[in-house]
Amino acid sequence: MICSCNECHIKKIFFESLLDKDDLEKYCNAKSEQLIPAGTTIINEGDEIKSFKYLYKGLIKLYRTNKDGTQQIISFGKPMDFVSIHNIFSQKKYNYSVTTLEESKVCRFDMSAIEELIRSNGVFAQKILETTNATSNKILTSSLNLISKSMYGKVASVLLFFLDDVFMSNEFDLPISRKEIAQYTGLSIETVIRVISTFRSDGLIKVYGKRIEIIDRESLEAIFEHS
Amino acid sequence: MICSCNECHIKKIFFESLLDKDDLEKYCNAKSEQLIPAGTTIINEGDEIKSFKYLYKGLIKLYRTNKDGTQQIISFGKPMDFVSIHNIFSQKKYNYSVTTLEESKVCRFDMSAIEELIRSNGVFAQKILETTNATSNKILTSSLNLISKSMYGKVASVLLFFLDDVFMSNEFDLPISRKEIAQYTGLSIETVIRVISTFRSDGLIKVYGKRIEIIDRESLEAIFEHS
DNA sequence: CGCGGCTTTGATGTTCATCAAGTAAAGTGG
DNA sequence: CCACTTTACTTGATGAACATCAAAGCCGCG
Numbered sequence: 416m417i418c419s420c421n422e423c424h425i426k427k428i429f430f431e432s433l434l435d436k437d438d439l440e441k442y443c444n445a446k447s448e449q450l451i452p453a454g455t456t457i458i459n460e461g462d463e464i465k466s467f468k469y470l471y472k473g474l475i476k477l478y479r480t481n482k483d484g485t486q487q488i489i490s491f492g493k494p495m496d497f498v499s500i501h502n503i504f505s506q507k508k509y510n511y512s513v514t515t516l517e518e519s520k521v522c523r524f525d526m527s528a529i530e531e532l533i534r535s536n537g538v539f540a541q542k543i544l545e546t547t548n549a550t551s552n553k554i555l556t557s558s559l560n561l562i563s564k565s566m567y568g569k570v571a572s573v574l575l576f577f578l579d580d581v582f583m584s585n586e587f588d589l590p591i592s593r594k595e596i597a598q599y600t601g602l603s604i605e606t607v608i609r610v611i612s613t614f615r616s617d618g619l620i621k622v623y624g625k626r627i628e629i630i631d632r633e634s635l636e637a638i639f640e641h642s
Numbered sequence: 643m644i645c646s647c648n649e650c651h652i653k654k655i656f657f658e659s660l661l662d663k664d665d666l667e668k669y670c671n672a673k674s675e676q677l678i679p680a681g682t683t684i685i686n687e688g689d690e691i692k693s694f695k696y697l698y699k700g701l702i703k704l705y706r707t708n709k710d711g712t713q714q715i716i717s718f719g720k721p722m723d724f725v726s727i728h729n730i731f732s733q734k735k736y737n738y739s740v741t742t743l744e745e746s747k748v749c750r751f752d753m754s755a756i757e758e759l760i761r762s763n764g765v766f767a768q769k770i771l772e773t774t775n776a777t778s779n780k781i782l783t784s785s786l787n788l789i790s791k792s793m794y795g796k797v798a799s800v801l802l803f804f805l806d807d808v809f810m811s812n813e814f815d816l817p818i819s820r821k822e823i824a825q826y827t828g829l830s831i832e833t834v835i836r837v838i839s840t841f842r843s844d845g846l847i848k849v850y851g852k853r854i855e856i857i858d859r860e861s862l863e864a865i866f867e868h869s
Numbered sequence: 870c871g872c873g874g875c876t877t878t879g880a881t882g883t884t885c886a887t888c889a890a891g892t893a894a895a896g897t898g899g
Numbered sequence: 900c901c902a903c904t905t906t907a908c909t910t911g912a913t914g915a916a917c918a919t920c921a922a923a924g925c926c927g928c929g
Contacts, residue, residue, distance in 0.1 A: 479786065481790065482867055482868070483868070487786060487789070487790050489782070489786060501775060501778050501779050501782055502775060502776070502779040503775065504768070504771045504772050504775045505772045505773070505775040505776035505779060506776075506779070510779070510783075530768065533764055533767060533768050533771065534764035534765050534767075534768055535764050536764065537760055537761035537762050537763065537764050537767055538761055540760060540761075540764055540767030540768065540771065541731070541757065541760050541761055541767065543771065544731045544760065544767065544770065544771050544774070545731050545732045546732070547771065547774070547775060547778075548728060548729060548730065548731045548732040548774060548778075549729075549732035549733075551728050551774075551775075551778035551782065552728050552729040552732060552733070552737070554782060555716070555728055555778065555781060555782055555785060556737075558782060558785040558786060558789065559706070559714060559716060559785060561789050562714070562785065562788050562789055562827075562828040563708065563714050563828050565916075565917095566916075566917070592874095592875065592876090593875075593876065593877095594874095594875075594876095600789075601789040601790050602917075602918090603917075603918050603919075604875090604876085605876095605877085605878085605917090605918075605919080605920095606916090606917060606918070608876065608877060608878085609877090609878085609917095612877080612878085624876090624925095624926095640709055641709070641710070792884075792885095793884075793885070819906095819907065819908090820907075820908065820909095821906095821907075821908095829885075829886090830885075830886050830887075831907090831908085832885090832886075832887080832888095832908095832909085832910085833884090833885060833886070835908065835909060835910085836885095836909090836910085839909080839910085851893090851894085851908090870929105871928100871929095872927105872928090872929085873926105873927095873928090873929105874925105874926090874927090874928105875924105875925080875926080875927100876923100876924080876925070876926095877922105877923085877924080877925095878921105878922090878923085878924105879920105879921090879922090880919105880920085880921085880922105881918100881919080881920080881921100882917105882918080882919075882920095883916105883917085883918070883919085884915105884916080884917075884918080885914105885915085885916075885917085886913100886914085886915070886916080887912105887913085887914075887915085888911105888912085888913080888914095889910105889911090889912085889913100890909100890910090890911090890912105891908105891909085891910085891911105892907105892908080892909075892910100893906105893907080893908070893909090894905105894906085894907070894908085895904100895905085895906075895907085896903100896904085896905075896906085897902105897903075897904075897905090898901105898902095898903080898904095899900100899901090899902085899903095
C-alpha cells in the first residue's frame with residue numbers, strides 16, 4: 416500500500432478502484448489530513464477554494480451569514496461526506512462557512528490535483544459528478560422540506576436526521592444546541608424548545624438535556640410526512 | 643458546420659470548443675430537439691432518466707409532489723438552463739416534474755452518449771461538473787432564502803427573479819399564476835395576493851392582471867435583503 | 870464566586886393560513 | 900355567438916401558528 420489511509424471508504428471508491436499506480440501516487444502526494452478539535456471553524460465564507468475536502472471522522476455544520484449577521488445553517492456533514500460541495504467546482508471562493516461540531520478528521524487534496532485527475536480520468540470525473548450531484552440533491556431536498564413543513568415537521572426532520580443518518584440508534588447525545596436547530600429550521604429558539612417539549616409530553620421522545628431518546632419513531636415520521 | 647443548431651450557446655461552450663470532429667459528429671447524432679407548447683408536462687416525477695436535456699427557448703417550472711398531492715415548485719428554468727439537474731447523474735429516475743410555462747424548445751441527448759463523452763473527455767466532464775454545480779448552487783441559495791425571509795421578502799424575491807434573470811425589463815407579463823408563486827414560496831395564495839396588493843398600494847409596483855411594472859426596485863431589494 | 874451563554878416557561882403580539890364570499894376572466898358546449 | 904362552468908383573482912373576517920419579550924434556572928468557566 417502506498418498511502419496510510421487504508422480503511423477510508425472514499426479512498427476505495429474514488430481512488431483505488433479508478434486510478435492506476437502513477438495516479439495513485441499523485442493522489443497520495445496531493446493529500447493531507449488533519450485532526451481538528453470541536454468548535455473549530457475550518458472554512459470561512461469568502462475564503463479562496465484551494466483544496467478539495469472530505470470528512471473522515473466527526474461532524475460538521477455548513478452555514479452562511481446573512482447581512483444582519485445572523486447565521487443560517489445549510490446542512491450537517493458526517494463521515495465520508497464531502498465538505499466541499501455545491502459551489503466547489505463553479506466558483507473561486509466559498510459561499511459558506513464550516514465549523515466542526517465534534518472532534519473531526521478532515522482529509523484534503525490540492526484542488527489543482529483533483530482538477531487534473533478529472534481532466535485526465537473520465538471515469539473518476541463521472542464518479543465525482545455523481546457524488547456532488549447526490550450531495551446537492553440531498554441538501555436541496557431537506558431544504559425544500561423546511562420550506563413546506565410546519566414547526567413540528569421541521570423539528571421532527573432534525574431528530575430523524577440524527578437518528579437515521581448519524582447515530583443509527585434510538586438514544587444519542589444531540590450534537591447541536593437548540594439555537595442551532597433554530598438556525599437550521601428558520602424557527603425561533605423558543606419555538607424549537609416548545610416543540611421538543613411537546614414531543615416529550617406527548618411521549619414521542621425522552622429528553623435529558625442534550626440526551627435524546629426516541630420512543631415513538633412512527634409518530635415522528637407521520638408528523639414529518641403530514642405537516 | 644455539422645449540426646443545425648448554430649446559434650446555441652450551449653453548443654458553443656460545451657461542444658464546439660471542447661470536442662474534436664469525431665466527437666462532434668457523435669454529439670450531433672445523439673441530439674434531438676422539440677418545440678413544446680405551453681402547459682405541457684415534459685418530465686413526470688418517477689420517469690426514468692433517459693436523456694440529458696436543456697432549454698433552448700422558453701420557460702419551465704420544476705416541481706415535486708408531496709404525499710398529500712400538493713405541488714411544491716423547486717425552481718424556474720430559462721433559456722440555456724439545464725432541465726436535467728441535481729439528480730441527473732446520481733439517480734435512475736427523476737425526483738421532480740417539469741412543465742412548460744410558455745412555448746419552449748427543448749434539446750436533448752441520449753444519456754449514454756453524454757456519459758460516454760464524460761468518460762472519454764475530461765475537459766468536457768469538468769465543464770459539465772462546473773455547470774451542474776453552479777445550477778445546484780443557485781437553486782439551493784434561493785431555497786435557503788425562502789426559509790429565512792418573511793412573506794414580503796419571499797414575494798419580492800420572485801419579482802426580482804423575473805425582473806433580473808428572465809425579462810431584464812421593468813415591465814413584463816408575469817408568466818406564472820398567484821397560485822404558482824404560492825407553491826414556490828410556501829405561502830398561501832391569499833397571502834401572496836395580499837403582499838402584491840401591499841406592494842402596489844405602497845407604490846413599489848403597478849399591477850394590471852398579469853402585467854407587472856416595477857416602479858421602485860431599490861425598495862423591493864431592501865425588503866428582500868432585510869426581511 | 871460571578872459572569873455569560875444555553876435552556877425553559879409564560880404572557881403577549883405579529884405574521885400568516887383558513888374560511889367565506891364575491892368579481893373577473895377564460896374556456897366549453899350548444 | 901351566448902349561456903354555462905370552471906378557474907383565477909381579490910378582499911374581509913377570524914383563528915392558528917409562530918415570534919418576541921421578559922424572567923428565571925442551569926451549567927461551564929475564568
